[in-house]
Amino acid sequence: MAAAAATAATKGNGGGGARxxxxxxxxxxxxxxxxxxxxxxxxxxxxxxxxGWLVIAVGLVRAYLAKGSYHSLYYSIEKPLKxxxxxxxxxxxxxxxxxxxxxxxxxxxxxxxxxxxIWAVTHSVKEVQSEDSVLLFVIAWTITEIIRYSFYxxxxxxxxxxxxxxxxxxxxxxxxxxxxxxxxxxxxxxLPFVRQAGLYSISLPNKYNFSFDYYAFLILIMISYIxxxxxLYFHMIHQRRKVLSHTEEHKKFE
Amino acid sequence: xxxKERSTSRFAPATFQGLASNMWPVVTILDGTATPPRGGEWxxxxxxxxxxxxxxHLSARPxxxxxxxxxxxxxxxxxxxxxxxxxxxxxxxxxAGSKVEILDAKTREKLCFLDKVEPHATIAEIKNLFxxxxxxxxxxxxxxxxxxxxxxxKDEDVLQKLPVGTTATLYFxxxxxxxxxxxxxxxxxxGPLFIYLLFYFRVxxxxxxxxxxxxxxxxxxHLACICHSFHYVKRxxxxxFVHRFSHGTMPLRNIFKNCTYYWGFAAWMAYYINHPxxxxxxxxxxxxxxALAIFVICQLGNFSIHMALRDLRPAGSKTRxxxxxxxxxxxxxxxLVSCPNYTYEVGSWxxxxxxxxxxxxxxxxxxxxxxxxIWAKGKHRSYxxxxxxxxxxxxxxxxxxx
Numbered sequence: 238m239a240a241a242a243a244t245a246a247t248k249g250n251g252g253g254g255a256r257x258x259x260x261x262x263x264x265x266x267x268x269x270x271x272x273x274x275x276x277x278x279x280x281x282x283x284x285x286x287x288x289g290w291l292v293i294a295v296g297l298v299r300a301y302l303a304k305g306s307y308h309s310l311y312y313s314i315e316k317p318l319k320x321x322x323x324x325x326x327x328x329x330x331x332x333x334x335x336x337x338x339x340x341x342x343x344x345x346x347x348x349x350x351x352x353x354x355i356w357a358v359t360h361s362v363k364e365v366q367s368e369d370s371v372l373l374f375v376i377a378w379t380i381t382e383i384i385r386y387s388f389y390x391x392x393x394x395x396x397x398x399x400x401x402x403x404x405x406x407x408x409x410x411x412x413x414x415x416x417x418x419x420x421x422x423x424x425x426x427x428l429p430f431v432r433q434a435g436l437y438s439i440s441l442p443n444k445y446n447f448s449f450d451y452y453a454f455l456i457l458i459m460i461s462y463i464x465x466x467x468x469l470y471f472h473m474i475h476q477r478r479k480v481l482s483h484t485e486e487h488k489k490f491e
Numbered sequence: 492x493x494x495k496e497r498s499t500s501r502f503a504p505a506t507f508q509g510l511a512s513n514m515w516p517v518v519t520i521l522d523g524t525a526t527p528p529r530g531g532e533w534x535x536x537x538x539x540x541x542x543x544x545x546x547x548h549l550s551a552r553p554x555x556x557x558x559x560x561x562x563x564x565x566x567x568x569x570x571x572x573x574x575x576x577x578x579x580x581x582x583x584x585x586x587a588g589s590k591v592e593i594l595d596a597k598t599r600e601k602l603c604f605l606d607k608v609e610p611h612a613t614i615a616e617i618k619n620l621f622x623x624x625x626x627x628x629x630x631x632x633x634x635x636x637x638x639x640x641x642x643x644x645k646d647e648d649v650l651q652k653l654p655v656g657t658t659a660t661l662y663f664x665x666x667x668x669x670x671x672x673x674x675x676x677x678x679x680x681x682g683p684l685f686i687y688l689l690f691y692f693r694v695x696x697x698x699x700x701x702x703x704x705x706x707x708x709x710x711x712x713h714l715a716c717i718c719h720s721f722h723y724v725k726r727x728x729x730x731x732f733v734h735r736f737s738h739g740t741m742p743l744r745n746i747f748k749n750c751t752y753y754w755g756f757a758a759w760m761a762y763y764i765n766h767p768x769x770x771x772x773x774x775x776x777x778x779x780x781x782a783l784a785i786f787v788i789c790q791l792g793n794f795s796i797h798m799a800l801r802d803l804r805p806a807g808s809k810t811r812x813x814x815x816x817x818x819x820x821x822x823x824x825x826x827l828v829s830c831p832n833y834t835y836e837v838g839s840w841x842x843x844x845x846x847x848x849x850x851x852x853x854x855x856x857x858x859x860x861x862x863x864x865i866w867a868k869g870k871h872r873s874y875x876x877x878x879x880x881x882x883x884x885x886x887x888x889x890x891x892x893x
Contacts, residue, residue, distance in 0.1 A: 442768035447850035 275336040280393050282327065287386040289321035294379045309367045311359070311375065318375065321382075322355050351378070354420055358455075361436060362427040370426060374419025377412045384408065399484065406477040413473070417466055424455055431455060589650060589659060593621055596639040596662040608650060615646035617661070631740040634664040647809075669740035676730040679749045683757030684723040690761035691716045702767045709771045711779050715764050715847050718786055719757075722839065725794065733797050735804050756855045764847050772848040785842030792835035795821035800832070813878050826882075827890035829871040833863040834888055864888050 271279065293314045300313035311318075325348045331337040332344045359371060388405045391397040430436070437451040589612075591605040603624050608617065618630035634643040637653065639662040650659060691712075695703045707713070763769065772778040799822045803812050816825045824831035840856035867887035874881050886893060 441763075441766060442770050444770055444773060444848070445850040446763045446766070446770055446848060448763070 271336040276393055279331070279336060280390060282331075283386045283390040283393065286321060286324065287383060287390060289317060289324070290379055290382040290386065293317050293321065293375075294383060297376070297379065307372060308369065311366050311371045314375070315366075319355055319360070322351055322378070325351065353458075354423070357437075358424055358427050362430045364430050365423055365427045368423060368426050370419045370422030372419070374416045374423065377416030377419060380408065381412050381416070402484065403481065406473070406480055409473050409477075413470055417462060421459055421462060424459055428452060428455060589657060591617055591650070591659045591661060593635070593661050593663050596636070596664045599639075602663055610649075610651040612650045613646060614644045614648045614650070617650065618646070621663070628663075628665060629669075631669040632666050634666050635661045636664070637661065666742065668743035670743045670746055671740050672736045672738060673730060675741060675746045675749060676734075677727060678746060679753045680723050680726045680730065682750060682754040684720055684727070686754055686757045687716065687719050687723075687761040690758070690765040693765065693767075697762070698767055705767070707765065707767075707769065709769065711771050711846065712764060712769060714779065714783065715843070718783070718843060718846070719761075722790065722843075725790065729794070729797055733801050735801055735806070735808075737809050756851075756858075760847075760849065760851045760855060763849050763851055770848070772846070778848070779846055782842045782844075782846030786839050786846065789835040789838035789842060792821040792824065793832055793839065795819045796824075796832040796835060799825075811877060813874065813881060824890075825885075827885060829874055829885050829887050830863075830867040833867050834890075837863060837888075864893060 296314040296317065297310055300310045301307055304310070328337070329341060329345045329348055332339045332341045354374070359366060365371065384401060384404045388397070388401050391401055432452045435451075437449070439447060439449045441448050589608045589610050591608050592601060593603040593605070594600065595602055603621050605617065605620055608620070614635055615630065618633045618635065621633060621635075622629055636643050637655070637660075643664075644653070644661070653659065690697060693702050693705055772782075799817055799819070800814060802817075803814055804810055814825055816823045821835075822831070824834060828834050837856065837860045840852070840859060844852040844856050864887070871885070871887035
């Protein structure tokens with residue numbers, strides 16, 4: 238869910254240049270994009286994020302080659318993963334300030350779900366870090382994010398190669414279910430340890446008459462994937478049809 | 492000098508009638524019916540030579556600086572499109588039936604053609620006529636507008652007064668299933684009243700079986716039940732007897748959204764307050780008394796504001812006026828705030844939170860405050876837009892701050 242929400246919700250997160258400049262979407266609506274300073278900042282941001290996720294990708298490959306097996310690769314890329322995924326919180330700020338035309342609510346939802354998985358599940362429940370499901374969602378996220386941030390970079394610079402656009406709107410078909418499976422399996426694996434340690438839970442009686450059961454909360458999160466995942470997935474499929482078929486038309490008239 | 496009869500057909504209609512006393516161009520007011528000639532575009536006429544010439548002669552002959560009186564162009568000289576319009580308006584005496592055609596706003600499909608509509612007919616009557624041909628779209632569900640992307644026309648608007656020709660073209664948009672405001676309010680307020688009492692009486696299957704139908708030993712729990720129930724009974728009675736609604740209906744999905752919010756939070760709060768392991772407030776009776784005073788004052792204030800707003804508007808009308816303080820001291824908050832009913836509402840819930848010292852109540856107050864701030868800001872903005880003399884000291888919801 239976090240994987241696809243990334244691709245689904247933030248179609249314009251790279252800046253107005255994505256709409257007005259690249260010629261996709263018909264160009265009938267001329268949106269005034271961010272100013273030159275904001276565009277420069279966004280280009281730098283997106284380049285840094287692309288580089289960061291490339292570092293994670295390279296780290297994964299090197300660790301695999303060094304170890305010879307694909308188990309427990311999380312430990313080799315733990316720090317850059319945490320750093321760059323948390324850095325995505327800046328995207329909420331971009332939407333709030335207005336230099337990116339996406340909705341703040343949608344972007345927050347997507348970024349927070351990723352950050353939640355990194356910190357509140359994978360980091361907090363140490364026993365889960367050696368699971369294979371972690372690798373599943375890390376790979377899905379890495380590929381998605383590299384493509385997504387390079388897409389935004391190129392859009393801002395008004396030189397979007399068709400390959401990147403195609404990749405962004407096609408690879409999700411496999412990567413999204415892959416990421417969602419990884420996430421769900423990780424949360425499921427974390428459940429017994431949460432129950433055992435009473436992690437992040439408060440019980441009655443206490444001064445503020447409040448209780449919170451993290452175990453039940455995680456189960457609710459897992460259940461929430463059921464309505465949300467299809468919506469985001471089919472939204473992306475719909476977007477794919479719109480964006481890629483429109484580019485076909487453009488190509489025909491060239 | 493030769494009389495130059497140069498029809499400036501490349502430029503906007505401004506017939507240059509020669510150089511004598513008619514050297515000022517005749518200005519025709521464009522209303523959009525004149526078409527540019529030869530399928531071309533209108534361009535702003537650049538006339539540097541003319542401007543230079545005029546400036547040169549103005550300095551020599553100051554009498555030319557006075558604009559000549561406007562001339563009435565005889566009808567024979569009018570552009571053809573203007574003459575057509577004259578014919579149309581003259582042929583249709585007022586009082587004869589108008590025609591109304593209704594198109595779908597998205598597909599532009601012709602949905603309905605109404606012949607012989609009274610020019611004095613209101614939009615409400617047209618909606619009723621439209622329902623006859625399409626019974627599934629009852630009037631509350633119809634949004635009729637002059638422009639497919641424009642604002643909805645009001646029910647009170649009269650057909651004659653709208654900027655339409657002899658055949659009015661209205662665009663229709665389906666607002667979806669509607670439900671009346673009164674129904675929504677009654678449902679969403681009856682829920683918390685009932686649900687809280689389920690928890691208060693410790694109905695089976697909520698807490699452990701040994702607690703079924705037991706009663707709390709803390710006074711504050713009983714007090715909280717009285718306050719909560721009083722609050723929702725007050726809201727129900729106000730919905731039935733006090734409020735005067737501007738709109739009759741809202742979209743059906745709102746009832747699910749609103750009921751989930753109210754009922755969900757009521758259940759969550761009631762669970763903790765009526766829990767066998769409930770911890771009473773840290774500062775004991777003092778804290779409870781203070782909080783109760785805040786709660787009661789704010790409830791009275793909220794009620795006073797509702798009554799004041801009701802008195803602003805006569806029964807059955809939808810007029811909007813600036814609310815002012817009355818003799819009732821609780822309404823004096825109008826001096827500082829546009830929506831004191833929301834201010835008092837937040838105050839009530841803060842009082843309730845302090846009284847019960849329960850975090851879910853505080854969270855509920857926070858969420859409610861956020862929503863009410865959004866509404867108050869919207870209301871404040873529409874007051875400012877509608878009334879020029881709106882008191883500048885007022886803030887939307889919190890005096891001086893927000």
